[in-house]
Amino acid sequence: GAVVSQHPSRVICKSGTSVKIECRSLDFQATTMFWYRQFPKKSLMLMATSNEGSKATYEQGVEKDKFLINHASLTLSTLTVTSAHPEDSSFYICSARDRQDYEQYFGPGTRLTVT
Amino acid sequence: GQNIDQPTEMTATEGAIVQINCTYQTSGFNGLFWYQQHAGEAPTFLSYNVLDGLEEKGRFSSFLSRSKGYSYLLLKELQMKDSASYLCAVMDSNYQLIWGAGTKLIIKP
Numbered sequence: 146g147a148v149v150s151q152h153p154s155r156v157i158c159k160s161g162t163s164v165k166i167e168c169r170s171l172d173f174q175a176t177t178m179f180w181y182r183q184f185p186k187k188s189l190m191l192m193a194t195s196n197e198g199s200k201a202t203y204e205q206g207v208e209k210d211k212f213l214i215n216h217a218s219l220t221l222s223t224l225t226v227t228s229a230h231p232e233d234s235s236f237y238i239c240s241a242r243d244r245q246d247y248e249q250y251f252g253p254g255t256r257l258t259v260t
Numbered sequence: 261g262q263n264i265d266q267p268t269e270m271t272a273t274e275g276a277i278v279q280i281n282c283t284y285q286t287s288g289f290n291g292l293f294w295y296q297q298h299a300g301e302a303p304t305f306l307s308y309n310v311l312d313g314l315e316e317k318g319r320f321s322s323f324l325s326r327s328k329g330y331s332y333l334l335l336k337e338l339q340m341k342d343s344a345s346y347l348c349a350v351m352d353s354n355y356q357l358i359w360g361a362g363t364k365l366i367i368k369p
Binding site for chain 2: 179186187188189190191194236238248249250251252253254256
């Protein structure tokens, strides 16, 4: 099946710094990528949808200037958490979809801790 | 609005059968997914239903009734490793997934 990787798997950063998370589709072209955030014992919350080569579409309540998403190629999307604060600590998961397919393939997630 | 409902938590015994229900109200329907998620890990795909009826895949089966806005995931011959959260998600008319809050399944020996 299709494989999506995420890097890093865990990151600890200090408050005020920025963190970049990469999401790669390894064996297919991801025309659409999704970024989710998940709080403990909660369901996935869609943050934004990005199509290759165009600007991301952010969900209501998600600050686009704080969570920068770039989907520059068909195999790579990045999420940058700018000026991170402790409340940004969470589990961030990306998923990718090929235009030929209905299924979203999930990355393994990134655990972000802001101290 | 869009809404996906599933029980918060269920408990079952190893070797038994459990059915996890999901009801939905969404703007449009392009299929219903079930995902399994172990603590601290990303969801993994279990099943996809877009037509009414039962889809069987090994120990897991998924059922859909579009007229009732209802689905269930049936797990047979439960194993301890099946302890996880099970997420129901519906793909709406914009091909976006609307997620349920998940059902935490606890398996007891």
